[in-house]
Amino acid sequence: MEMVDGEIENDYINFKRIVPIYSETEGLHQRTLRRLMKNILDGYADELRSPIPQEIVRGKDLIEFQEAFRRVHFPPDEESMEDLNLYRSDGHRRIIFDELFFLELGLAMKRRGAALKKGISFRTDGYLPEKLLKQLPFQLTSSQKRVLAEIKEDMEKPHPMNRLIQGDVGSGKTMVALLACLYGVECGYQAAIMVPTEVLAEQHYLNLHQWVEPLGVRVALLTSSIRSSEKEDLYRQIRQGDIQMVIGTHAVIQEAVQFHRLGVAIIDEQHKFGVVQRGLLKKKGAEPDILVMTATPIPRTLAMSIYGDLDVSLIEELPAGRMPVKTKVFHESTRGKVYRILEEEVRKGRQAFIVYPLVEESEKLDLRDASRMAEHLQKQVFPEFRIGLLHGRMKCDEKEAIMMEFKEGKIQILVATTVIEVGIDIPNASVMVVEHAERFGLSQLHQLRGRIGRGSYPSHCLLLAQSRSSEEARARLRAMERTTDGFQIAEEDLILRGPGEFFGIRQSGLPDFRIAHVIRDARILEEARREAFQLVQEDPELEHPLGLKEMLISRWRGRLELANIG
Structure with a gap:
């Protein structure tokens, strides 16, 4: 029994059974909310449908979608209270799997769409990067060398690169990104680096300018603070291809900025930009290679699940000589x-x-x-x-x-x-x-x-x-x-803030989660990822079962590039 507003609830819905506790709205008490939910489920639960293929449902030993909602709202007496409150009941597991499956299905479709696009195949000897490396007063770490090799391999492929570099603060992501830009410049293309703040743009510009201008590469800084007369001159030089590298803030994606031949687009601190802003930078060229960087590291399996449409590279070590x-x-x-x-x-x-x-x-x-x-x-x-x-x-x-x-x-x-x-x-x-x-x-x-x-x-x-x-x-x-370990810090931050705020779900273009939690439900997330990617491999147009493609579009609320879906 449960005490509500001083009364003992003694009707069928509330008496001697496990009952849900809902977030209350003024004027609507628990008894009223439970009755409303009971009436809704009695009248409409059978209409609830999930188009996830039955072979996946059976293979994962999941209960039916309609039954999941009934059990979550009005659990059977034998259900464990602990499992219910920790979102581990069979009903919760089914609803969580559905949420994460459609997240991963969307990412799988985006990845497939990117692989079908014709991009730039950068064939280069790498003489500009080599020249820069010889004049630097330090050596690249083995992690930096490995990630650079992964990027070069991507850039040589005929479809656009979409790669995420993860690395703790000070691990040398910017140097790797600069070397990637030089591969593009060497092949006659331009490169753009978009960063979230003017101070960071200025810092990058000061460093990169002194490194690459001796190589004959012209670099420009573009921020909203630059005077109008200077901007017009910069726009002209970028449009004509006289400037090979542009470093800037959101100013880089303004309509007035037109590149002569953009081939490489770098987005630094990518979690601070929305999906629309990232898309606008991409549209400044004809399918340029995209490299995004973050110093908010997360476990690799989780990164693959959340950024599933990107290839993930990890810079694991800091440069030699750093003191803790x-x-x-x-x-x-x-x-x-x-x-x-x-x-x-x-x-x-x-x-x-x-x-x-x-x-x-x-x-x-x-x-x-x-x-x-x-x-x-x-x-x-x-x-x-x-x-x-x-x-x-x-x-x-x-x-x-x-x-x-x-x-x-x-x-x-x-x-x-x-x-x-x-x-x-x-x-x-x-x-x-x-x-x-x-x-x-x-x-x-x-x-x-x-x-x-x-x-x-x-x-x-x-x-x-x-x-x-x-x-x-x-x-x-x-x-x-x-x-001081960035991965430990990020994991604790993820637990403290929750996935929505941590990943910037709303601005990232990913679907919202109702009850799924990427840390708590990491095992289900990996299962959903495997099933979703396998399904796209077997049925790339999502023709079966009926309604699957429509549900995917609905869950992502138009945030998928629907052209990729067919």
Whole structure:
């Protein structure tokens, strides 16, 4: 029995049986919701159909679709309460399998469609990449060499490359991407690298420019901050093919940008772009090779299941000589100790970041902000050191000047917002202080930490948090102290945030999940993937059973390239 609003429920639906607990809406109580659901299932459950082939249903020992809904809402008395609450009942298993099967079926169809397209076959001796490698002051890691070989093999094939590079922060993904661009440039094509922030675009441009211009390759930076007159000139040079590599933000996919012969498109930090934006970059060329990169690593089997239409490469090792970063959580009462650690490092000749969640003071949030604190730190705390300020609202040339001064060591302490989250490479920086660390996500904290420890010096990541943080925030901070392994961090983040937010399901173009969870249901996900890919191999037009193709289109809500489906 269950007590509801002070009454004992004593009718047939609720008395002495396992009953579901629904999320309540004002004016609708549990008794009413259960009666409504009972009436709906009695009247319409038999109309529920799943077009998954019966041989798959029988082979996986799944119950019928209609029965699954009945058992989930009104379980038989012998059903285990634990299995129901952990989504392990036969009813849950069938519904979860259906959700994940249609996810994987869509990915299998997208992969098949890509394989049928005619792309560019890049046949090259690789003299430009080789020339660059000879002038670099470091060697590629064995992981980088393996991934580069996988990319070169893809680029030589007659259909477009669609490859995902996974690697922890600082593993050297950008260098691999640059070498891939040079394969394309060597064959007479252009390359584009799209990144999420202007600061990252500028950082990439400064590095790549100095590496490839001596090879005779012209590189341009394209962001929304560039003056209109300069943009027009850049557009003309890109259109005529005078510029071989373009590095930029969303500005790269503006209608005014027309490439002469785009052959390679790189998307950095791909989870920060929506599927539409990625599609727009692809359309800038005639089936260019696509390489997407992420520093939010996930287990390989999971990556293959979620990014199933992409080939997955993994850069597993960091460059030689990197020192591990020590991470420690501090509270307001120990702020003095944090400042002392920072000061000691700067006195040794090292540099430091201090990161804030806000640019300016907010009336709604009682948080320290970068602008005010930069002034306070310069006048009251570290008057003998030069402090710089960097945030996303600054003009392009201002940001570039600050970054250059920090890189050259003229600025000892850089106060910044999360614009420095990705791609900033300052080997001399050995300290990072993150203010209000409880406000940041786990993957974001790990990305920020990746800005230090890039040289041969021991480094410190100091997380300043409010003592009255939520349990979830404390769990994130404990994880940061416990490990520097990006894969462990990502897995914990996936568990804490859930798959929808972690993968950006809504902007990724993947179907939404109602009850499936890619970590909890990883085994079912792999089963669904095997069955879906096998089905597409045997029936590439999805002609049997009737309604399967229509259900696939409905589940993906038009987000599949339907031309691939026939």
